[in-house]
Amino acid sequence: MLSRFLSSSTRRRLSTSLMSSAPTQAKLSGSSLRLALIQLGGTGPTKQTNLSLARNKIREAAKGDGNGKPDLIVLPEIFNSPYATGSFRHYAETIPFTRGQVTEPSALAGSESLVMLSQAAKEEGVWLVGGSIPELGPEDKIYNSSPTFNRDGQLVALHRKVHLFDIDIPGGITFKESDTLTGGDRLTMVETEFGNIAIGICYDVRFPEMAQIAARAGAIAMIYPAAFNTTTGPLHWDLLQRARAVDNQFYVIMCSPARATSGDGYKAWGYSGVTDPSGKIVAQLEEKEGILFAEIDVEAIAKARAGIPVTVQRRFDVYSATEEVKKGE
Numbered sequence: 001m002l003s004r005f006l007s008s009s010t011r012r013r014l015s016t017s018l019m020s021s022a023p024t025q026a027k028l029s030g031s032s033l034r035l036a037l038i039q040l041g042g043t044g045p046t047k048q049t050n051l052s053l054a055r056n057k058i059r060e061a062a063k064g065d066g067n068g069k070p071d072l073i074v075l076p077e078i079f080n081s082p083y084a085t086g087s088f089r090h091y092a093e094t095i096p097f098t099r100g101q102v103t104e105p106s107a108l109a110g111s112e113s114l115v116m117l118s119q120a121a122k123e124e125g126v127w128l129v130g131g132s133i134p135e136l137g138p139e140d141k142i143y144n145s146s147p148t149f150n151r152d153g154q155l156v157a158l159h160r161k162v163h164l165f166d167i168d169i170p171g172g173i174t175f176k177e178s179d180t181l182t183g184g185d186r187l188t189m190v191e192t193e194f195g196n197i198a199i200g201i202c203y204d205v206r207f208p209e210m211a212q213i214a215a216r217a218g219a220i221a222m223i224y225p226a227a228f229n230t231t232t233g234p235l236h237w238d239l240l241q242r243a244r245a246v247d248n249q250f251y252v253i254m255c256s257p258a259r260a261t262s263g264d265g266y267k268a269w270g271y272s273g274v275t276d277p278s279g280k281i282v283a284q285l286e287e288k289e290g291i292l293f294a295e296i297d298v299e300a301i302a303k304a305r306a307g308i309p310v311t312v313q314r315r316f317d318v319y320s321a322t323e324e325v326k327k328g329e
């Protein structure tokens with residue numbers, strides 16, 4: 001099985017593993033993984049325009065930089081639609097995916113965004129974390145969903161954003177995804193030849209439990225297609241990535257759209273970047289459209305964990321004593 005949503009029994013096991021002293025050994029050997037993050041410019045007037053803008057950039061990214069071609073390409077959150085709750089239903093597509101199975105490219109014909117992504121992954125021979133798109137799911141529910149494709153263009157994972165972006169900062173930003181979206185109920189891990197990679201979407205990065213469960217289940221990285229804004233971006237974008245990376249001593253990758261320079265639509269923060277297992281931001285774009293090439297050195301995870309061995313120093317015996325804390329004993 002190449003990838004999966006985690007089953008409920010696995011989820012139970014993983015939650016338990018948060019409070020256990022024996023972390024699952026990550027697959028830490030293997031060569032380095034070359035990444036390309038595509039910080040797409042603003043969305044165009046139609047879905048078709050957005051798809052062809054993305055396809056062109058994937059083609060450009062797949063050529064690589066002076067250091068070689070990428071193994072894995074990442075797109076930003078909601079790349080085929082305006083990032084606006086009123087647009088999600090209009091742009092939503094049905095995605096045929098069953099947990100524990102891969103979807104063959106031929107079965108994706110009903111979803112024009114997935115057809116483009118699948119063909120792009122296959123034609124360029126890369127892994128592709130296809131940002132996210134609005135998904136029309138069962139019972140007429142809309143999800144913010146991130147599809148991942150392997151080098152053969154098979155759909156191997158679908159992450160539905162678990163934590164919806166509902167915030168209200170007076171004088172800053174008010175956004176309520178739950179006006180039109182439903183949250184997912186699964187964590188997502190993709191098995192690659194480099195190791196396991198966990199997927200989250202944007203606001204999911206604020207929930208340390210998710211990254212911690214992924215790390216303890218052996219992930220080498222968390223990838224978050226994202227779209228922070230000009231209020232929370234300067235406050236928390238770098239901080240959250242560095243926090244998730246240093247807590248878990250693995251790579252954290254976030255891919256944003258570029259900052260829109262005109263119009264009154266959503267203004268994304270930009271600054272797509274890669275943070276290493278020591279908590280250092282090792283590659284980052286600025287606000288403008290661009291492609292970020294970076295390398296993940298899988299060996300750096302073991303080195304970080306050997307140098308500061310928090311993964312084996314956790315005191316679950318103490319953390320589990322919550323009843324005593326409550327009683328003030």
Ligand SMILES: O=C(O)CCC(=O)C(=O)O
Pocket residue numbers: 077164165201202203204206226227228229232233236
């Ligand atoms: O957490 C934040 O500040 C921004 C989150 C966001 O923009 C999103 O989830 O789409």
